[in-house]
Amino acid sequence: MGFTLTRELPNHGAPSLLPEVAFSPDGATFAASVQEHNEVRLYDTASGECLRTWSSPEAGFGEPHGLVLTERHLLVSNRHYFSAPSDIRVYRLAATDDRPVDCLTTPFPGLVEAHSLALSRGRLLVTYCEGDGRTGGVVCYGYDDEAGKLGKPLSVVEDCFRTLGDPKGVSFLDGGRRAIVSFNSLKTNPVLLELYLRYLRRWYRNRGRTAASILRHAAGVLRGRPVNQRRPLPILKNGLAFFTIDEAGRLSPAPERVIFRDTFCRLENVHCQGNTCAVADTINGQVQLYDLATDPGLSCPGQVIQEGVTLPHGVKVSPDGRTLVVSNYGLRAWRQEILWHGWSNPRSDTISIYRRA
Structure with missing residues (x-):
């Protein structure tokens, strides 16, 4: 497939997770979410120049994550992390x-x-992931780009993920007739190790917050705790699930095909463009690229990218198929766990741009 690293864009200012990237329809620009800064930045694809920044408080972001760029609008999903509804x-x-x-x-x-x-084609797919023993799902909403209006839910799929794992990335393929969803399951650790990692995650989440902010967060958790408390089966596999979707936005209630990965690798985002399928293999620090024409079962990647990659999360292939953009968290991993309490040294929360030879 021949993608080579041509440019790395540093994240200026305080370190931050860079969850996702999204190309404009013509591929001339792409957007990137900057979670801890509560920002979304728009870049020129050719030069890497930052053209515009949307930021809070005016934007009203709450840990921005997923992105879509259309000809007229930018769509952003906000996590809020239990302090408010997503x-x-x-x-x-x-x-x-x-x-x-x-x-x-x-x-x-x-x-x-x-x-x-x-x-x-006016159908917006959104993955919802949970954690702490809950499972997520995929929802299809109607969307009118002419007016920039989000519509009512057209379909929702939840039950199958109770035995698959946490849905993460999502992408259309086959001209919008099918959708691919990446999922992962939390790795089971010994009790003491799990307590230690939980303490580190809590410390990272609360550092820099005022006492009032922590109390508001705790109150939000108590008020809005989800009702879906069923714990997923302890499956230590990740994979990709394929769903059919009709013109009315109705998803099949169960995947037509599931591809499991034997090695625990915490699959994150996935994107299909033409015959290219890009998958972010976060823990193993690589991006896997598949050719859907010659390998529809995604049995063996045609290219594995590791240069310029540190805990990759967002992956997008440009509409013309010649550019790949990857957002890197820049964090370390230990025993298949992400260490959320610090960034690697030197810092590598970057956006990497690759060109096809």
Whole structure:
């Protein structure tokens, strides 16, 4: 497939997770979410220049994550991390301010954390992942890009993920007739190790917060705790699930095909463009690229990218198939666990741009 690293864009300012990237329809620009800064940045694909930044408080971000760029609008999913219901916001690209023109709050109480977005012909797919013993799902919403308006849910799939794992990335393929969803399951650790890792995660989450902010967060958790408390089966595999989707936005209730990965690798985002399928293999520090034409079962990657990659999360192939953009968390991993309490040294929370030879 021949992608080679051509540019690395550093994350200026305080370190931050860079969850996702999204190309414009013409591929001339791409957006990246900057979670801890509560920002979304728009870059020129050719030069890497930052063209625009949407930021809070005007944008109303709450840990922005998933992204979609259309000809007229930017769509952003906000995690809020239990402090408020997850939402999706729409921003008009031609506007001179950062205020959203529409907002949709998750209507399903058991789906808490909006992760990734995919759009095709007025159908917006959103994955919701959970953690702490809960399972997520995939929801298809209607979307009118002319008006920048989010519509009602057209379908929702939850039950199958109770035995598969946490849904993460999502992408359309086959001209919008099918969707691919990446999922992962939490690795089982010894009790003392799990307590230690939980303490580190809690410390990282709360560092820099005021006492009042921590109390508000705790109150939000108590008020809005999801009702879906069923613990997934302890499957230590990751994989990709394929669903059919019709023109009305109805997803098949169960995947037509599931591909498991034997090695625990915490699959994150996935993106299909033409015959290229890119998968972020976070823990193993690589991006796997498959050719759907010659390898529809995704049995062996045609290229594995490791240069310029440190805990990759967001992956997108440009509409013309010649550019690959990867967002890197820049964190370390230990015993198949992400160490959320610090960044690698030297810092590598970067965006890597690759060109096809």
